[in-house]
Amino acid sequence: MxxxxxxxxxxxxxxxxxxxxxxxxxxxxxxxxxxxxxxxxxxxxxxxxxAPAHLRAAISARLPEAEAYCHQQGLAVAREAVAKVQADRGVIGAHPDQVYIGNGVSELIDLSLRAMIEPGDEVLVPAPDYPLWSAAVLLNGGRPVYYPCPPERDGLPDPEQLEALIGPRTRALVLINPNNPTGAVYPKELLQRLVQLAERFGLVIFSDEIYEGLTFDDAVFHPVAPLVRDTLCVTLSGLSKVHRACGYRAGWLAISGLLRPAREFLNGLNLLAALRLCSNVPAQWAVVAALQGPDTHTxxxxxxxxxxxxxxxxxxxxxxxxxxxxxxxxxxxxxxxxxxxxxxxxxxxxxxxxxxxxxxxxxxxxxxxxxxxxxxxxxxxxxxxxxxxxxxxxxxxxxxxxxxxxxxxxxxx
Ligand SMILES: Cc1ncc(COP(=O)(O)O)c(C=O)c1O
Known part of the structure; x- marks a missing residue:
C-alpha cells in the first residue's frame, strides 16, 4: 500500500x-x-x-500547420523574428540559432539556470525579486544572493553594494528591467556599470525584459544586450505582458555577447530544450505576428x-x-x-x-x-x-x- x-x-x-x-x-x-x-x-x-487581433488571427490561420513538434529551439520564423529585434537594437551577431522559444519566460528561466548551475553556485538576484528567479536558482541547487533595490533608491541597485556581494562562487547576475514588483526602469548609465561589473568578474547576465516597452512618463527602457561585449548575455521576453497574451504561454530567450567560453552551457541548453521536445507551436505563430505587427501597447x-x-x-x-x-x-x-x-x-x-x-x-x-x-x-x-x-x-x-x-x-x- x-x-x-x-x-x-x-x-x-x-x-x-x-x-x-x-x-x-x-x-x-x-x-x-x-x-x-x-x-x-x-x-x-x-x-x-x-490579445491583439493580429495575434489571434495568426494562430487561427496557422493552426492546421501547428500540429507537429517543431525544432527544439522553436519555429525558424519565430526565432528569426526575435533575432531581427535583437539585430535592430544593435546586438552584434544576433542570430536565430541563438534564440529559444519557450512555454513562457517561466520555462526558459528554469531551463537556462538548470543548464548552468552547479550545487552551491551563487546567483545575484534583485531584492525585491520576481520570486520565480529565486525558486529556479534554489531548485537547481544554487543559492540566490540578494542585491538590494530598496524603495528609498526608487528600486535601483547600487553597483558598489552589488560588487561587495560577488564571491568565488558567483556565476550570474539577474536583472529584471522594467522591474516587477517596483516598476523601476534602469537608466543606461546604471546598466553600463552593471555590465562592466559582470564583465570584470566573468558573470553571465540574465536580463528579464518581459515588461520591455511598458514605461511611463519620460522613462526609457534600454535593453542590456547591446551593451554587453565581454560576457554572455541571456535576454528573456515574451507575449504575456506587452502583448497581453499570457495564456498563450509563449516567451523567448536570446543569447548574445561572448559565446565561445559558453559552448558547453549552450549545448546543455539545447539538450534541455530537446528533452521537452518543443514549445507550444500554435503560440509561436503569435510570436511572429507580435514582433512583426503593429505596436499595440504604447x-x-x-x-x-x-x-x-x-x-x-x-x-x-x-x-x-x-x-x-x-x-x-x-x-x-x-x-x-x-x-x-x-x-x-x-x-x-x-x-x-x-x-x-x-x-x-x-x-x-x-x-x-x-x-x-x-x-x-x-x-x-x-x-x-x-x-x-x-x-x-x-x-x-x-x-x-x-x-x-x-x-x-x-x-x-
Ligand atoms: C519579471 C517576470 N518574469 C517572468 C514572468 C513569467 O512570464 P511568462 O508568462 O512568460 O512565463 C513574469 C510573470 O509575471 C514576470 O513578472
Whole structure:
C-alpha cells in the first residue's frame, strides 16, 4: 500500500506566494459567492484586456500547420523574428540559432539556470525579486544572493553594494528591467556599470525584459544586450505582458555577447530544450505576428492611456493617504506601496493582506513574498481600470486606518 510521503526536500525553501495561502483563501471566498478584486497578479485578460487581433488571427490561420513538434529551439520564423529585434537594437551577431522559444519566460528561466548551475553556485538576484528567479536558482541547487533595490533608491541597485556581494562562487547576475514588483526602469548609465561589473568578474547576465516597452512618463527602457561585449548575455521576453497574451504561454530567450567560453552551457541548453521536445507551436505563430505587427501597447502607457490612468489613480490615492507611500512606478504593470516603518513599526504585510482580503475582498501580495527582509510593503497590479483602482485604494486606506490608527493614538498618549 502507498505510504504517506513528503514532497521533495528541495521544495522546502521554495515559495510562490502570488499563488500561495492568500490566493487559496480568495478561492474559498469566491466559492462562497464573493467577488474578489484580484490585484495580486499581472494577468491582463482578467481585467478586460484582449490579445491583439493580429495575434489571434495568426494562430487561427496557422493552426492546421501547428500540429507537429517543431525544432527544439522553436519555429525558424519565430526565432528569426526575435533575432531581427535583437539585430535592430544593435546586438552584434544576433542570430536565430541563438534564440529559444519557450512555454513562457517561466520555462526558459528554469531551463537556462538548470543548464548552468552547479550545487552551491551563487546567483545575484534583485531584492525585491520576481520570486520565480529565486525558486529556479534554489531548485537547481544554487543559492540566490540578494542585491538590494530598496524603495528609498526608487528600486535601483547600487553597483558598489552589488560588487561587495560577488564571491568565488558567483556565476550570474539577474536583472529584471522594467522591474516587477517596483516598476523601476534602469537608466543606461546604471546598466553600463552593471555590465562592466559582470564583465570584470566573468558573470553571465540574465536580463528579464518581459515588461520591455511598458514605461511611463519620460522613462526609457534600454535593453542590456547591446551593451554587453565581454560576457554572455541571456535576454528573456515574451507575449504575456506587452502583448497581453499570457495564456498563450509563449516567451523567448536570446543569447548574445561572448559565446565561445559558453559552448558547453549552450549545448546543455539545447539538450534541455530537446528533452521537452518543443514549445507550444500554435503560440509561436503569435510570436511572429507580435514582433512583426503593429505596436499595440504604447497607447496603454502614454498620457490618457488605460495603464497610465490606473497608475495616476494609485499615485493620487497614495498622495492623499495618511499612511501610504510609493515611488511612482516608471514601468511594468505594478505598484509597490508601503507604510513608513519608523512611524508604523507594528505594520505586518501578511496580517494586512489577510484582513484586506477578509474584510474588503481585495487580494494583494505582501511585499515579503518578493524576498525582501522588510515587511512594510505590498504589491498591486495596475491592470484594473482607474475606477476600480480608486475604490480599491479607498478600501486599502480604511483597512490601514483600522490597523494603524489605534496604535498611533496609543503612541501619542
Ligand atoms: C519579471 C517576470 N518574469 C517572468 C514572468 C513569467 O512570464 P511568462 O508568462 O512568460 O512565463 C513574469 C510573470 O509575471 C514576470 O513578472
Amino acid at each position: 502507498l505510504q504517506p510521503f513528503s514532497a521533495a526536500r528541495r521544495l522546502e525553501q521554495v515559495r510562490y506566494d502570488i499563488r500561495g495561502p492568500l490566493h487559496a483563501r480568495a478561492g474559498e471566498l469566491e466559492a462562497e459567492g464573493h467577488h474578489i478584486t484580484r490585484l495580486h497578479i499581472g494577468n491582463p485578460a482578467l481585467f478586460g484586456f484582449e 497607447e496603454l502607457v502614454r498620457e490618457g492611456g488605460r495603464l497610465q490612468q490606473s497608475r495616476a489613480a494609485v499615485l493620487e490615492a497614495v498622495s492623499s493617504s495618511s499612511y501610504l507611500q510609493c515611488a511612482p512606478p516608471q514601468g511594468a504593470i505594478y505598484a509597490f506601496p508601503g507604510v513608513d516603518p519608523l512611524r508604523y513599526p507594528e505594520f505586518d504585510d501578511q496580517r494586512f493582506a489577510m484582513q484586506l482580503l477578509e474584510d474588503k475582498h481585495i487580494l494583494v501580495v505582501p511585499g515579503s513574498s518578493f524576498n525582501v527582509p522588510y515587511r512594510n510593503h505590498f504589491r498591486i497590479t495596475l491592470l484594473p481600470d482607474a475606477q476600480v483602482m480608486h475604490r480599491a485604494l479607498a478600501d486599502i486606506d480604511s483597512v490601514l486606518q483600522q490597523q494603524l490608527a489605534p496604535a498611533k493614538a496609543d503612541a501619542a498618549a
